[in-house]
Amino acid sequence: MTARALMVQGTSSSAGKSLLVAALCGIYARRGVRVAPFKSQNMSNNAAVCPDGSEIGRAQAVQALAAGIELSPDINPILIKPEADAFSQVILMDKPYNRLTASAYYDHKQVFWGYVTSALDRLRAKFDLVIIEGAGSPVEINLKAGDIVNMAVARYAEAPVLLVGDIDRGGIFAQLLGTLWLLEPDERRLVRGLIANKFLGDPNLFTDGIRILEERGRVPVLGVIPYLKDLHIPEEDAVALDSQLARQKTPGATIDLAVIHLPHISNFDDFDPFHADPGVSVRYVAEPSAFGQPDAIILPGTKSTVADLNWLHATGLAGTILESASEGGAVVGVCGGYQMFGQSICDPDGVESTMENVAGLGLLPTRTIFEQQKATYQACARVLRPTAWMTGITGQAIEGYEIHMGRTEGNNPWLEITLRNGSPASVMDGAISPDGRIWGSYLHGYFSNTDFRRAWLRSIGWQLHPMRVPGPVEDSYQALVKLADAVEAALDMQKLEKILWDG
Numbered sequence: 001m002t003a004r005a006l007m008v009q010g011t012s013s014s015a016g017k018s019l020l021v022a023a024l025c026g027i028y029a030r031r032g033v034r035v036a037p038f039k040s041q042n043m044s045n046n047a048a049v050c051p052d053g054s055e056i057g058r059a060q061a062v063q064a065l066a067a068g069i070e071l072s073p074d075i076n077p078i079l080i081k082p083e084a085d086a087f088s089q090v091i092l093m094d095k096p097y098n099r100l101t102a103s104a105y106y107d108h109k110q111v112f113w114g115y116v117t118s119a120l121d122r123l124r125a126k127f128d129l130v131i132i133e134g135a136g137s138p139v140e141i142n143l144k145a146g147d148i149v150n151m152a153v154a155r156y157a158e159a160p161v162l163l164v165g166d167i168d169r170g171g172i173f174a175q176l177l178g179t180l181w182l183l184e185p186d187e188r189r190l191v192r193g194l195i196a197n198k199f200l201g202d203p204n205l206f207t208d209g210i211r212i213l214e215e216r217g218r219v220p221v222l223g224v225i226p227y228l229k230d231l232h233i234p235e236e237d238a239v240a241l242d243s244q245l246a247r248q249k250t251p252g253a254t255i256d257l258a259v260i261h262l263p264h265i266s267n268f269d270d271f272d273p274f275h276a277d278p279g280v281s282v283r284y285v286a287e288p289s290a291f292g293q294p295d296a297i298i299l300p301g302t303k304s305t306v307a308d309l310n311w312l313h314a315t316g317l318a319g320t321i322l323e324s325a326s327e328g329g330a331v332v333g334v335c336g337g338y339q340m341f342g343q344s345i346c347d348p349d350g351v352e353s354t355m356e357n358v359a360g361l362g363l364l365p366t367r368t369i370f371e372q373q374k375a376t377y378q379a380c381a382r383v384l385r386p387t388a389w390m391t392g393i394t395g396q397a398i399e400g401y402e403i404h405m406g407r408t409e410g411n412n413p414w415l416e417i418t419l420r421n422g423s424p425a426s427v428m429d430g431a432i433s434p435d436g437r438i439w440g441s442y443l444h445g446y447f448s449n450t451d452f453r454r455a456w457l458r459s460i461g462w463q464l465h466p467m468r469v470p471g472p473v474e475d476s477y478q479a480l481v482k483l484a485d486a487v488e489a490a491l492d493m494q495k496l497e498k499i500l501w502d503g
Contacts, residue, residue, distance in 0.1 A: 003036075003124040004161035006500055007190075008148055009134035010251055011175035011208035013456040015166045016197040018059040019483060021133045025067035027493075028444035036075060037063035039133040040116040041149045043080040043088070045303045046234065046264035047465030048403040053376045053421050053450030054094035055079055058234050058269065059133075060424065061237045077119040078112055078148075080105075084307030084353070091117070096374055115149050117156060124157075128463030129500075132159060137500050139182035143206030143342070150290055151187045160192040160499050163421045164217075167229055168198035173212065180217050192499045195491070200227045203490075214319060223491035232276075232315030232479045234269035241268065241284045249292070255462045260321070260337075261286040264303040267403070270334055271298065273447045278458060278464065288316045295460045296330035297321055301403075301444065306353045307362070307366075309340045318361060325363055327439060330460045333363075335404050338430070342408060342441050351405055363438050364431040366410035380419035381443055382430065383452070388436025389459035393452055409443070413462045415441050452456065 006024070009019040012095040021037050028035040029394035048061030048071060056076035064071050079091040083099065090105070092115060094319040100108065123130050138150035145486040154161050176194050183191070194213055199206065209223045235241075241261055249256050259271055261284040274280045285291055299321070302308045312318035325331045343359040344367050347353060351370040360368070378401050386394040389449055402417075411426035420427070430441030434460060447453045454462070 001171065003127045003130050004500060005120075005124065005130045005157040007134060007154045007159040007161045009138050009161050009163055011137055011163065011165045011179045011374060012188060013136050015164045015175075017164055018063070018224070019134050019228075019231075019485065020134050020162075020195070020197065021131050022059075022063045022066040022233070024131050024485035026480050027132075027247075027488050030484070031065065034126075034128040035179055036066045036069055036072075036127045036130050037067060037133065038120055038123055038130050039076050039118070039135070039149070040153055041078040041080065041112070042076050042137075043082065045081050045264060046269060047081070047091075047267065047403055049376050049378050049403060051062060051378060051421060052094060052128065053378075055091045055376055055403065060265070062476065062480070063131075065477055070110045074119040074122050077115045081266075081303050084304040086263065088132050088255060089303070097440060099392050103363075106146045107109075109148055113148050113152075116153065119152070120157060131240060132157065136345040138187070139179050141182065151190070152182070154190050154323040155186070159190070159208065161190045162193045162195055162222065163191050164195045164197050166198050167196045167206075168200060169230060171271045172196055172209065175215075176213055177217050180219065191219055193464075193496065194219050195222055195226045198227045199224045207410040209415050213350040220492075222494060222495055223485055223487075225490045228483065230484055231483060232272060233476055234272060241265070247283055247290065249283050249503075250281035252279070254279040255281065255296075255457060255460065256284045256292065256294045257296050257298060258291060259280045259298045259300055261282070261310070262300065262302045262308040262336075264308055266301040266303050266336070267444050268300055268333075270300065270444055270447055271341075273453055276450075277454065277462070280457065280462065282387070285317075286315075288320045291317070292321050292326075299331070299340060299440075300331045301334050302336035304352060304422075305339045306337040306347065306355060307349060308336065308347060308360050309345070309358065312340070312361075312417045318471050322361060322363075328437060331363060332456075334401075335442050335444060338440030338442060339404075339406070339408060341431070341438070342368055342410070344368070346370065349445070364410065364433065364440065365412070366408050366431050368406055368408045370406035372461070372487065375404050377420040379425075380421070381415050381417045381446075383414065384428075385412075385432065387432050387434070389455055390414060390432070390436065393455050396449070396451060398443070398446045398449050398452060400448070402442050403444065414439065415443060417443070 016417040042057035046058035047055045049070040051360040053071040060076040073093045079087045087099045341363040345358045347370040410431045415430040416430045432439035
């Protein structure tokens with residue numbers, strides 16, 4: 001039996017498609033429907049690792065969590081990871097396909113389309129319902145000839161489409177009606193419902209708006225979804241870091257963490273767990289003038305280590321980081337940031353750049369050598385060394401994942417990877433200074449371990465005030481339940497059920 005399909009398209013990027021798909025996956029999963037998400041092509045440096053070691057977009061991993069299914073490359077067969085110099089690494093199903101420019105990418109669309117349809121067919125053979133996410137807008141007229149992610153997919157699956165607009169940014173009528181009117185007739189017939197997303201205030205005030213949309217668009221409005229704040233759900237990409245809020249210190253915070261906003265920053269959801277710690281502020285810094293006097297600096301992961309290291313020097317942030325470290329400041333490197341901490345980066349095969357040897361920041365006695373083979377693992381590890389603040393957590397188990405090119409050599413690892421993709425391993429990772437102020441590793445996700453995270457925070461002066469005792473940390477699944485509850489309450493589920501099951 002072939003599964004039913006439902007597609008969510010947006011009037012623009014950041015209209016809320018990803019979260020709406022996650023919500024719908026959660027709603028139908030708890031109704032007993034075997035449901036899976038799908039997005040044929042995603043552009044993001046925020047990735048997740050599947051049990052088989054393949055990579056998919058972080059948003060699709062969140063949607064799979066909401067659906068209660070295992071991660072698989074079938075739910076996101078093409079992942080585009082932007083690199084320096086106008087190139088992107090294309091991940092096709094379970095492995096890197098090629099480094100391509102935007103123009104060259106379109107030359108490969110016919111190949112990619114075969115992978116897209118095969119992956120969707122496999123999902124529809126396995127599940128009862130597949131909820132498909134589009135990308136950007138379906139009426140980017142200059143790009144439609146090469147479309148493999150919006151209406152081409154809807155037509156292939158004969159999937160009814162829900163069109164979502166962002167009412168918070170204004171222009172909801174132009175967004176929804178303009179999109180409808182720019183669609184071709186055979187595409188417009190697939191649009192079966194409109195949704196106004198991110199509404200602040202009383203939705204009853206938009207009653208006339210609903211009437212106007214339905215009269216002029218001749219498509220029913222299925223709901224007005226409220227603006228949902230403080231959802232602890234990973235962001236799809238780095239667009240969220242461009243907001244003023246992401247660059248400001250939280251009022252009243254006693255610990256100020258400055259994360260360097262690298263041009264090719266990746267997997268910055270590593271730092272979301274700090275939101276659970278009272279008095280801790282996380283802000284993203286892209287120039288020395290915004291640096292201030294943070295309690296710690298974090299150099300995050302990056303898709304282009306050498307290019308972003310050069311950017312640090314060009315902006316002056318490299319000097320700012322080194323000055324802070326020389327004065328005893330705490331500095332942490334994650335993955336690509338950890339690679340930058342070493343004495344040198346060697347790229348003999350031109351994996352990342354034409355520069356065979358590049359000097360690192362010299363913060364740790366390590367050396368990185370880039371290799372053609374990419375390491376992608378779900379991982380378990382344990383803390384090895386009772387160094388400085390790690391003394392109390394030595395031997396503690398940590399879960400995370402690895403996504404990196406190359407290996408880093410050094411003689412002072414503090415972490416042992418004990419499992420990779422479910423198989424036993426014994427891989428030494430990371431390096432730390434004798435006083436524990438400067439450290440890093442390849443492992444993503446260790447800040448999700450509460451004991452580990454708070455042990456480090458205490459080492460930089462964090463204290464848990466008795467009047468500010470935190471409640472239970474809300475994980476992503478709990479946040480997804482809240483999201484599903486809110487969306488289910490806002491949508492006309494009876495109309496949606498009729499669209500979905502009655503054809």
